[in-house]
Amino acid sequence: MPTASPNVQAYRASLLHFRADPAFDDGAALLYEDGLLIVEDGRIQAAGDYAALAPTLPAGLEPVDYRGKLIVPGFIDTHLHYPQTDMIASPAPGLLPWLETYTFPTERRYEDHEDGRTTADFFLDELLRCGTTTAMVYCTVHPQSVDAFFAASEARNLRMVAGKVLMDRNCPDFLRDLEGELGESEALIKRWHKRGRALYAITPRFAPTSTEAQLRLTGELAAAYPDTFIQTHVAENRDECTWVGELFPQARSYLDVYDSYGLMRPRAMFGHCIWLDDEDMARMAATGSAAAVCPTSNLFLGSGLFDFERADKAGMLLSLGTDVGAGTSFSLLQTMNEAYKVARMKGSYLTALRMFYLATLGAARAMGLAETIGSFAPGLEADFVVLDREATPLMARRTGHSHSLEELLFALALLGDDRTVAATYSYGRLVHER
CATH class of the missing domain: 2.30.40.10 (Urease, subunit C, domain 1)
Known part of the structure; x- marks a missing residue:
């Protein structure tokens, strides 16, 4: 022996x-x-x-x-925002006013690397306290917010995915991303992607805050680095969907905006996906794109109820996200609790086995990491x-x-x-x- x-x-x-x-x-x-x-x-x-x-x-x-x-x-959380830690549980009548009142002013602080590092330390410790060992994380438009996050993650040797938010319109001037050819994002990819256990996600915030020029460059960056991740938001809120229709009248749907710029592929994670139609869901399945279902934040902001039954019929890849800070808990157990109730309200039933699968192997498959975690x-x-x-x-x-x-x-x-x-x-x- x-x-x-x-x-x-x-x-x-x-x-x-x-x-x-x-x-x-x-x-x-x-x-x-x-x-x-x-x-x-x-x-x-x-x-x-x-x-x-x-x-x-x-x-x-x-x-x-x-x-x-x-x-x-270990639990895998496929959608959350570390800079929003300090504004969790902030009151607002809906998604768009919540962004204006709380999110954008809070994210301004991340011009300071030290603010990013102290928040990242707390954020990661909170995830570990809740049993989450991998997450797909949004930083801010500031490159230093990404450096701070990955430095804190590297110190703990965690398998984390994160990226710098891209946003060049319909946002405050102090958060407008003017990096032009996306050189800062490319530098971050070269600095962090596959360094230790770090993985990089190209991160347009959501279609309304990116010009068509930025979305085109984002698609080109994703094509140049095909093993990176993509993360963004889609079809979270009815008002948001209407706004996207006004900004992109040529697109068949909100999801079609991303598709037209080459942003649908394996390792692309779309937060929310509440108001997708059948054609959108079929397109998600066909491209290997995945949905991060965020029941806690969807209930908090009154955005809507995700339809698990329709998504399953379409063959979509599904996972669960806490969506801190619109989500009100770092715990994927509490997120399962809300997912179960959302499914019941839509007339379907999630077993506990399914919920634990979605928070573990299901999430790994949705991220293309089932051979790793x-x-x-x-x-x-x-x-x-x-x-x-x-x-x-x-x-x-x-x-x-x-x-x-x-x-x-x-x-x-x-x-x-x-x-x-x-x-x-x-x-x-x-x-x-x-």
Whole structure:
């Protein structure tokens, strides 16, 4: 038997991950009631039944004992704004006045690198406290806001995607992005994309705040760097959709604006997608573009209810986003809670299994990262979360009466929050412990 190595760790608990979408595959979930997760050099070596894997452990290696708890892959949040951390829970009658009153004045502060770094530190710690190990993050128009974010992420060795917002009209002068040929964005791509675990997202804020010239250059930049990500907003609010129709009368739809500039492709993540028609949804599926569904912020701003059933019929790639700061929680468990209710209001039903899939492997697939994160397949990066089913007295009482995996997960999703996260690991290293 080999000797224990400091580069190998093992964790004993119930293990859950997915190999497919449980909405379409009854055998999608892989559960090991008494499981063992083995990690070597920051990557998954094996995951399975304790009895089968324990004899393979190096001599002298004692597993970290999390029995009674549930280990799942790290949560993946596909849409949120780190500069909006300090304006979370700000009152406004709708999306557009909320942007004018709170968002734009707050983002002005990020001219200062130090403001960006202190906010990024808090933001990332909050994500880890909630079990989120990967996120797609909007910075501001200031390149220093991107540098501050990725420096903070690199210090924690996190798998993060982020980008500089592009915005050259219909915004305050102090946030108007005048980088012309997008040289600042290209420099940021060269500086950060694939440096360590950082990945870059080309980030037009949304169609109304970009001129046609900027959108054309954005498409050209995306074509020049095809392995980067694209992130933006689409069809969040009816007033916004009307505005886009006035600004781009030649476009068939809001989504068609992005399509016409080459911004629909794998690794393109579109926030919200509430008011897409059937043709739009078919186009999303055909191009491999993905939707970041943001139920908490959609309810907060009164934007509308995402239609999971229509999206599934179209074959769209789906994921969940907290959309902080319009979203009112960093917790993807609380986001699952709202997603479930939104689905019910639209006449469909989200199982807890599906919600956990959307926050893990589903999100990784939507981002084109399923070969990197999102499950416990051997060789993937070891990002995982330890969930405490007894985190609160009410949760302990309810889960004590759970008779199936679905009931357990449903209780965690509907009653859970940051207190449910006992520990968070990134690349095999403990980065948060309650």
